[in-house]
Structures are given as C-alpha cells and as structure tokens.
Amino acid sequence: MTEIDLSRPVRVRFAPSPTGDMHIGGGRTALFNWLFARRYGGKFILRIEDTDDKRFKENARQGIIDGLQWLGLQWDEGPDIGGPYAPYVQSERLPLYQKWANWLVENGKAYRAYETAEEIEIISATRRSKGLPPGYDRRARNLTPADWARLDAEGRPFVIRFKMPDGETTFDDLVRGPITAQNDKLQDQVLLKSDGFPTYHLAHIVDDHVMEITHVIRAEEWINSTWLHKQIYDAFGWQMPQVAHVPVILKIDGKGKMSKRDEGASISYFSEGGYLPEAVTNYLCNVGWNYGKTDEKSEEIQVFTKDQAAEIFDVTRVTTSGTKFDLVKLGWLNGVYIRAIAPLELAQKLRPYLEKAGLQVNIDTLLRIVPLVQERLKTLKEIVEVAGFFFEDDVPTPKAEDLIPKKMDAASTREALSRAASTLSALPTFEHAAMEAALRPLAETLAIKPGQLFGAIRAAVTGRAVSPPLFETIEIIGKAPTLARIERAVDSLKVV
C-alpha cells in the first residue's frame, strides 16, 4: 500500500463548486480533509471553484460556508478569512489560469481547437457509433499557427485542449493503490474555454500547485479524471499531490448515488431537522472510515468526537466500496449525543424548535421538562411531539375509545377518573411521589391495575396514549389544569 508522503508541510483543501445547498457527501469529503489536516498538524483550506459562469452561484457560497461551520470544520485559509495565497475564489484568479494555459500551448503540450459545440456533438456521436468512447477526436492537433491566424481573422472562437501523450498513465491512490489507464482512452480535454474561463481540470491543478497543496482527498467520481491530471502535472513539470478517492454515498433504498432530491442529501436537512453536528460528523466518520479494531470496547469504537478521530485518522484506512446512508443509525447516534448534553444546554437547543412550532415557551417549565424527555428524543425537533402539549393551554379530551383503558368500560372509567380527581384534589402537595403513593391504593380499591388507572389519567390530562412519566408530567402541568382536564373527561363519558 502506498505510503503517505509527509515530506512537505501538510496542506489540504476542500474545493466545492457553489451550486447550491451543501451536499452530505461534500460534508464527508470536507470532514476527511479536516481530519487529515488535524492529524498531521497541517492546514485545511477552503477554495471556491466557480469557473462556470453559466451556473447559478450567488447565495450558494454562503450555503457552503454555513454547512462547514455548522459541522464545526473551521478552515485555516479561505475566501472570507484570506490567507497567504488569496484570493481563494477561482473566478478572481482568471489571469493565472490563462497564463498557464498559454504556457502549455507555447511548449507544445496543448493546442487551440476551433470546433463549435454542435460540431463536437457530431464527432462524439460518430465515435460512439464506432464503439469508441464519445468525445473529441483530436483533429485540431494538426493545425499550424498559420491556421490559427486565419481562423482568428475569421473571428472564430477557440478553446485550448490538452495534448494527451501516447502510452499509459498510472497514479497511486492512497486508498486504492496504483490505478492505470491507456492514454488512447483518455480525452484531449478542454483546459481553457472559449470565454477565457478555465475548466476544473486546469484551474484546480494550477491552484493546488500554487497553493502548495500536498494531498487531495476527494470523491470517487474523480478517479477517471486523475490520469489526465497526472499528465497535466507532468506537462508542467510540477509535483502532483498525493490523491485519495473516498467512496460515494449511495441512497439507503433504491439505486444510485444520493442526489439533491433525496431525504438527508443536504447538510441543511440535518441542521434544520434537529440533528446535532457532533452526531452527524460522528456518523460521517463511521461511513467510509472506522476507528480501528472493533472487537473490544464496542461503544467507544462507534461513538467518538471528531477531535478524537483526528488523533488517529488514517486516510489509507478509508473503505473502498460505496456506502449507503442510514438515517436510522444516525438517529440512534443523535440520541446518544442528546442524552449526553447538560440539561440547561439541551433546553436552550430545544427552545427554538418549540417556538418554530408556534408554542409559547416558558424556559423554567422547559427546564423541568428536559429531564423527563432527554432520553426519549432522537432529534431535537421531536420535542414538539414529545412535549409540545406542556405548552398548549387547550388539550382536547380524547374520544371515549382512546380514554377507556383495556378491559374497562365507560362507567368504570368514569368512576376511576372521578375518584382519581378527588384523590389528587385532596393531596396537601401536588408532588409526583405523593400522587403515586395515593393513586396506587386507589387502583387497588377499584380492583383495577395501576396501569389501567394511570392510562386513563394520562389520556385525560395529556390527550395522548404516550407521554413522559405520568406523575412528573402532571406535576409540571399543575393542579388546576390537571383536575380540570380530568373533570372534563369524566363529563365526556357521561354523555355516552
């Protein structure tokens, strides 16, 4: 297996194109880069690759920045904070790419091509029909500078294409080992478009070289471009960074890689859906990488912070096969992190979700609720369904069928609730232990199971069949509302 080259100070980058919301796969790529930088005391750089002016990009850069910040992946150099190699936005670096594109042409490593998009399409279709890979057939390689002058005079726009040499190309992948391709299967790719913008292939190589990037960790779909990149580095006479291709994230159900439409595809789905960034980064680590031997203390092997992971992150241990994204497992992990938060902090995190649901939140009440619900939440957002009723004045009385416990009827339920109300009403203090101490004997007196009695009370007071522990719950709701709701339930049963 290929060794990690640490002879130069480690510098890695996350280089997204700002096309919208940050994708979960991009989040993992960023995380792995961040871990790698931290592992070796290097720099993590953010660079925006906006070399396609046809694509919408105005607010998208902010989406990337928000996503990274939410995940807690702070960069050392980037468009917003600058750095020794600024600017970190490719659209602001155009002359640099043009300079190096021209250098390649002058040195016979690249050439001008004047075909239009329509012409390329025809060439491509023809090649395909012959069983060749679609693409360009290199016909403009034969043009002389005199031809260029003539075509320029006609006002025809041109692109600069790379002149792929003969032979074969091999690069060493840090996760997959050496990978080889025959050059005649590779394209004479466009490096500089007719509008003067570079393509990704040129721009990222120039920037990675100029910015002294030492390692490139990126998604698997780049493997098939890497031979081209190797050849371009060679043409420049530059040292190529070591590359590591991490597997794509696939849909949990169905086929193919995760796309923007899928649930859980974007970072904002998690930030808005009540997931904790700690849980998401932890999960992302577990998908495509692992903490090491899994045969010992299993919990610690699955649950760890990104700082812990950074201590031992080894990119050569990244897995090789595509991984499916499992929201259920993430939910479990999120629950683990929720249970670990200090109650006050959890209350503060929960509050916005309740308010977003239109509830008036009393922070003291919420603080009393948190211990009851903390171990019942898989996401912060679930607080609304788990405990929203605490903040609703008007909890409707359930239908009789939901009020009457198993093996009981309307009359006995009415009797039980009525007696429960008297019992609770007579208590000197409205405190949960006292309530339970008083109500258990009542169940015995009524010759029903405690669960039956408690179930009826739960339904009457909370309006639901499931709730946090009953007596703690009604202690928080308070004496008057509790008794009122029980009385209302008793009345509703009279009608039947």
Add this chain to the structure above:
RNA sequence: GUCCCUAUCGUCUAGAGGCCUAGGACGUGGCCCUUUCAAGGCUGAAACUCGGGUUCGAAUCCCGAUAGGGGCACCA
C-alpha cells in the same frame, strides 16, 4: 457502447493465508425492568456473490463470471 472502481449479516463495518465455529454497531426477535413510550440489562436469528486456480491451509492471493457503483461536457 466504452473505460475505471468495488464486492463480508438488512445497513455500516472488523478481518492484511492458519488466531474465523467470521467479531462489533444500528436495525430486528425473545426475556427482564416498567404506569405508556423511551432508556438500560440479558439473550437469539442474521453474511464471506459464484466458479476456477495457487497453497499443507484462503473471507483473505490470482484469473474469470456475475452484480453494484462511477466516468466518458467549453459541469465541477
């Protein structure tokens, strides 16, 4: 069509020729705890894609088949 990558329980993974009767986690079945739901504890089911080699010995190495994924833009 063509090139490339990949292949262990449903899912994420451990496994670098004998430690594998294949380990862990999520999920799932059962039991315990229990006023519901969780959380927790105990316990069970569940996988090396197939076929050929190499070797005394293969989940591990090689070849092939199959299947999945990715690429083949003046997008990244």
